[in-house]
Amino acid sequence: MDMQDFEAGDLYFDEPLSGEVQQCLASAAEQYTEGAAERSLMRAYFLEPEHPVVLVALYRYFYYQHRLEEALMVAERVIGVFARRLKLPENWREINEMCIGGGVMISMVLIRFYLLALKAAGYLELRLGYYDSAIERLGKVAEIDSRDRLGARSLLNIARDVLGERMQQSRLGAI
Numbered sequence: 001m002d003m004q005d006f007e008a009g010d011l012y013f014d015e016p017l018s019g020e021v022q023q024c025l026a027s028a029a030e031q032y033t034e035g036a037a038e039r040s041l042m043r044a045y046f047l048e049p050e051h052p053v054v055l056v057a058l059y060r061y062f063y064y065q066h067r068l069e070e071a072l073m074v075a076e077r078v079i080g081v082f083a084r085r086l087k088l089p090e091n092w093r094e095i096n097e098m099c100i101g102g103g104v105m106i107s108m109v110l111i112r113f114y115l116l117a118l119k120a121a122g123y124l125e126l127r128l129g130y131y132d133s134a135i136e137r138l139g140k141v142a143e144i145d146s147r148d149r150l151g152a153r154s155l156l157n158i159a160r161d162v163l164g165e166r167m168q169q170s171r172l173g174a175i
Helices: 019-034 037-047 052-064 068-085 097-106 108-128 131-144 152-174
Strands: none
Touching: 019 037, 019 052, 037 052, 052 068, 052 108, 068 108, 097 108, 108 131, 108 152, 131 152
16 A cells, blocks of 8 residues: 555644643643643643544653653554544554555545554664564554555664664574
């Protein structure tokens, strides 16, 4: 499936946000440099835990704070939320092109977002040293995105190379 073969229309999420959540996100942006943004982001999350804008803001916050485990948790949440919205299997390992095709009928933009969240989770796993699961996730994205428009193949190759090097080092250490 070609991930660029779609009319994006509005690439941003057009779901309305409540005024209170908008205020929380604005406060988080203002408080970021002071280190107080997390409280506002968490309030926004508790108010609208499945809103894509809230999830993206929370993911970015944890990612840029180098809190990769928390960022991975948010990526997992995104995958679960959007699997339900797109009527995909709950377990991302079960998705295939046929499932994705059904999801495209709902929203190509959200399918792309879902796959980017899956790629992000794989990248975070790679950074955290969870090579086997990173390879599995990135491999799934590469399988679905046949033209590699989302760029998962290069990350997949890196993960495989790192895992191969580690295995070779452990074998040499055992000698």
